[in-house]
Amino acid sequence: MSTSSAGSLTPSWPHCAHGADPDTDPVGCRGIRVSAFAGRAIPMRFCLAHLSEASRDIYLRSLTPGANIDLRGTTFTEDLLTRLLTALQDPTTQRPHLGDARFRGARFGSNADFHGARFDGSADFHGARFDGVARFVKVQFTSGAHFYGARFAGEAGFGGVQFTGIANFYGTRFDDETSFYGARFAGRVSFGGVQFTGNANFCEARFAGVASFDGAQFTTHALFDAKFTGEASFSDAQFAGGAWFERSRFSDHASFSGARFDGPAWFGEVWFAGNADFVAARFVGSFWGPVTCVGVLDLSGAVFEVPVTLDIAARQVLFMRTRWESTATIRLRYASVDLKHAVLAAPVAVAAHPAPFTSAEGRLVDEGPLTDPAGVRVVSVQGVDAALLVLTDTDLSDCLFSGAFHLDQLRLEGRTVFASPPTGWHLQGIRPVRWTRRRVLAEEHHWRAQTAGQPPPPPGVTPPTDRWRPGSDHPDPELTPDPDDVAPLYRQLRKAFEDSKNEPGAADFYYGECEMRRHDHTGTPRVERALLWGYWLLSGYGLRASRALGWLAVSMLATIVLLMGFGLPASSPKQEATGTVPPSGGEVTLTIDKQPPQNPTGDRFTSDRFEKALSITLNSVVFRSSGQDLTTAGTYIEMTSRLLEPTLLALAVLAVRGRIKR
Structure with a gap:
């Protein structure tokens, strides 16, 4: 088996084998033999590092600026690398100029300084190892640059470097400070699986193509005051120290799904022009904004282990199945918020922020195209334990409550808006009907x-x-x-x-x-x-005083009409006395008989009868008897009135009391 790396296996290219020992190192030096690539018919069996001085001079003199070189597996000292780059120096720019450069599996035993070099062809550092300081400051890679599986044991400086084509750092390991300050990535760039043991500085970096940091590990601090024009992915990245993304701008989709932030995660003044994905991310340290997201900010399944304050201006924020293990204050603007099945282990407050956010330095945060009303709309609390939820100044007109727990303990503060029935x-x-004006749940709308x-x-x-x-x-x-x-x-x-x-x-x-x-x-x-x-x-269930009073007025009017028509007698009954006088002049016995009321005839609707009917009706409303003589029908009319009208009056009073009770 063979490999192109500087491992223990035999490389795939014809190698130097200098220092091979059957017992300890049967492969020996893995540097590629120079003879096949020197451009001269000189038998050279060794790599550039193990050539004789005279042969090495012949090889270096054969090189011209922009030449292609193949030095795979070669071990470089600082002096040897300097001599190589000097031989490739462009007399016009006084900087090294390389074509295709193959340094796969090479080992730089001391400092490696490529400052200002230009690679016009593919630059292959796959599996290379840098034991000292590596400087690629202001280097130009006009084609692909491949550092797949490389290892930087010392400081790595890529400040101001320009990658026109693909930049592949997949699986690279940086054991010390790493700086890509001001770097420019015009094409696709991959830092997937990279390990940054020291601080990683990407401040002022610009990513024009797709940028992938999937699975990257940042052991200490990671600084990203960067601009991402293409897609940016930090999926499953691990930030063991602080992660500074302050003032970073993401012009396309940004993904932090599955990322873990063990230290402070600073996203102050971060701008997401597209969607931002933090699905299943874990925040062990603090997390705070203010963050602006023109698209959807998805924090579904994320876990917040410590108290946090989230300042977010976004069109839509998803907290579905998000878990808060400590208290949280979420201040929002413009957002439609979905809290479906969120898990709250401590109180969580969601509030609409009335004014634009400001940075820690007091600058107003740019809210860009977010020009809609800045209110906050909660669209779902389904499956949420509402006992720990506080909603302040929120719009719940489209909010789904079905499936929420302890909904009776939900706290609604400030101005809370619910849906209304259809108008008109x-x-x-x-x-024809007109719906009663009231606050309605979205579930009733749907049904x-x-x-x-x-x-x-x-x-x-x-x-x-x-x-x-x-x-x-x-x-x-x-x-x-x-x-x-x-x-x-x-x-x-x-x-x-x-x-x-x-x-x-x-x-x-x-x-x-x-x-x-x-x-x-x-x-x-x-x-x-x-x-x-x-x-x-x-x-209206004892809540609409106008309806009860309306029925009371109808009932009273009907009572008056019925009493005038059938309840009041034709005239007041008269008492008559009759007596019997015995011939003997004895005791006289008088019998007083009251005539029964007579049903009215003729004109029944007179002012006098109206006055009597009104008096009877008003007494019925307050549950009193008027004492007025009535016909048999009138007696039953009064009895019905004395039962119904006080009830209607009580319902009206109850409705008024319900609206003013403190």
């Missing part, structure tokens, strides 16, 4: 849209305000919540408002609970539904 008048058959058979709106089109809004599963009845699913949600939210001493705010949720029970044909008995229908019709 609508026809139900031939009957009513499904039962009404509404077609789903076209993609990207906002449903009109005069219709119920369909859900994402519309019109599938199996996936759309039923009234028996929605009623407990209203009940728990009502209790949350009541526990916070907000009785007026709880009224709409009691209304919604009763509405769902009234339409629930599975969990609510028929008799109970009939009672709820009557309760709704007469007073």
Whole structure:
């Protein structure tokens, strides 16, 4: 078996074999023989490092600026490398000029200085080893540069380097300080699996193509004040020390999925022009912004082990299955937030930030094209333990609550917005109706849209305000919540408002609970539904004073009309006395008989009869008897009035009390 690396196996090229020993080192020197590439018919059996001085001079004099060289496996001293680069020096620029350069498996035993060199062809440092300081400062790689599996034992300086083609550092190991300060990467670059044992500095670096740091390991500090024009991936990267991405700009998709931040992770003033993916990332140290994301900031499945404050301005933020193991404050702008199945081990506060964020130095953070209203919309808390959740100044008009735990302990602070029923008048058959104004849950919207058979709106089109809004599963009845699913949600939210001493705010949720029970044909008995229908019709479940007063006025008017027509007698009954006088002049016995009231005839609707009927009706409202003589029909009319009208008055009082109770 052979290999191209400087390992213990025989290399694939004709090698020098200097110093080979059958017992200790049967391969010997792995440097490629110069003879086949010197360009002269001189028998050279050794590599450049082991040539005689005279033969080495012949080889070096044969080189011209821009020449292709093949020095795979060669061991370089600082002097030998200097002589090589001097031989390739361009007299115009006074800098080394190389064509294709093959340093695969080479070993640089001391300092290696390629400062200012230019590689016009492919530069192959695959498996090379740098035991001392390696300087590639301001080097130009106009074609591909391959450092796959290389190892830098000392400092590595790539400041100002320019990579026009592919830059491949996959599996490279940097054991000391590494600097790519001001580097320019025009093509695809891979740092996948790279190990940075010392500090890694990418400040002012520019990545124009796809940049991959997948699986990279940063043992100490990593500094990225960089600009990524193409896609950037740090998937499964490990940052054992601090990770500074302050003021970095990502013009395309950026992925940190599976990354681990064991130290502080600074993302202050970071700009994501596309989507930013932190799926399943783990933050053991602190994490904070402010971060601006024009697309979707996905923190689904991420884990925050320490208290954090997240300042985010983004169109959409996903916290699905995100786990907070300590307290967190999430301050947002412009964002639609999804908290579905998030795990909260400590209190988490989600709040809308009223003003643009500022940096630690007091600079206003650029929010760019985020010009929509800066409010925060929570779209789901399904599966969340709401006992530890606080929502402040949020829009919950599209929020799904089904499946949340301890919803009655949810804290809603500041101005909280819920959905409203459709506006305007609508026809139900031939009957015009107008929906009562109240706060409505999104689940009720979805159910009513499904039962009404509404077609789903076209993609990207906002449903009109005069219709119920369909859900994402519309019109599938199996996936759309039923009234028996929605009623407990209203009940728990009502209790949350009541526990916070907000009785007026709880009224709409009691209304919604009763509405769902009234339409629930599975969990609510028929008799109970009939009672709820009557309760709704007469007073809006004891919450609509105007409805109760309206029915009271109708009832009083009907009572007055009925009393005038049938309840008041034709005239007040007169008492008559009759007596019997015995012929003997004895005792006289008088019998006083009151005539029964007579049903009225003739003109019944007179002002006098109206006054009497009004007096009787008003007394009935306050549950008093007027003492007025009535016909038999009038007696029953008064009895009915004395039962119904005080009830309607009480419902009206109850509705007013529910709106002003403290």
